[in-house]
Amino acid sequence: MINIEHLDKTYHLKNADVHAVDDVSLHIESGQIYGVIGYSGAGKSTLVRCLNFLEIPDSGSIEIEGFGKVNAKQGSLDISQKKLRELRRSIGMIFQHFNLLDRSTVLDNVAYPLKYTGLSKKEIETRVDELLDLVDLADKKYVYPSQLSGGQQQRVTIGRAIANKPMVLIADEPTGNLDPEKSLEIITLLEKINKKLDTTIMMVTHDKVLVDRFKKRTIMLDKGYVIHDSNRGGYKSL
Numbered sequence: 460m461i462n463i464e465h466l467d468k469t470y471h472l473k474n475a476d477v478h479a480v481d482d483v484s485l486h487i488e489s490g491q492i493y494g495v496i497g498y499s500g501a502g503k504s505t506l507v508r509c510l511n512f513l514e515i516p517d518s519g520s521i522e523i524e525g526f527g528k529v530n531a532k533q534g535s536l537d538i539s540q541k542k543l544r545e546l547r548r549s550i551g552m553i554f555q556h557f558n559l560l561d562r563s564t565v566l567d568n569v570a571y572p573l574k575y576t577g578l579s580k581k582e583i584e585t586r587v588d589e590l591l592d593l594v595d596l597a598d599k600k601y602v603y604p605s606q607l608s609g610g611q612q613q614r615v616t617i618g619r620a621i622a623n624k625p626m627v628l629i630a631d632e633p634t635g636n637l638d639p640e641k642s643l644e645i646i647t648l649l650e651k652i653n654k655k656l657d658t659t660i661m662m663v664t665h666d667k668v669l670v671d672r673f674k675k676r677t678i679m680l681d682k683g684y685v686i687h688d689s690n691r692g693g694y695k696s697l
């Protein structure tokens with residue numbers, strides 16, 4: 460369960476203030492795939508980056524199951540650094556850009572987040588093998604990212620993002636660099652992960668096909684505001 464209440468984030472630029480996230484509240488049930496849609500600049504990335512506090516909100520609260528409610532006040536959080544590290548570990552992220560380690564094999568890329576978890580080398584490799592099976596890349600284990608298609612590279616990043624079995628997976632326009640066929644492949648994979656591992660997925664997209672697919676569970680942002688929330692129904696007037 461994720462509950463966000465009255466979240467605000469403003470960027471102070473030289474000439475103007477940008478209210479990237481403006482009084483956003485939303486609720487996501489555990490195990491849901493939740494769509495965040497809206498035009499470029501609507502505040503989608505800022506909102507999802509607030510979820511693991513990569514971006515520190517100015518005010519509002521975020522509650523994630525198992526971590527209690529974290530309140531932001533004047534840009535500081537009431538959570539200890541230790542708890543924050545745990546929280547970040549339980550949230551995986553994938554982006555439009557794959558950000559893979561070019562000089563490392565698929566095996567090493569997926570193994571990367573498992574490095575400092577206390578697992579032995581053998582245990583790590585066993586876990587990577589499971590993950591590569593799941594993302595259907597078992598035959599690419601010793602290959603380098605440059606030898607993979609865009610869709611395959613995104614599947615490596617998904618394997619890496621779920622390596623530590625996160626409760627929540629944030630996907631920020633994961634299909635932004637892919638053609639429609641590969642996009643569908645990635646979405647199908649995310650749906651499989653959601654079902655199989657019960658991972659809650661918060662997915663940012665402006666892909667029309669995906670929007671239709673997630674119609675039932677979405678919020679739409681515009682200029683930092685929630686203008687539509689499928690949980691609440693109806694449009695908020697601006």
Ligand code: ADP
Pocket residue numbers: 470471472477478479497498499500501502503504505506
């Ligand atoms: P989206 O992901 O929907 O395209 P963003 O969350 O990236 O939107 O951006 C929302 C608004 O905040 C935009 O006007 C953007 O220019 C601004 N913004 C985003 N990140 C920063 C930043 N680090 N510094 C200043 N302004 C930012």
Ligand code: MG
Pocket residue numbers: 503504505631
């Ligand atoms: Mg964005």
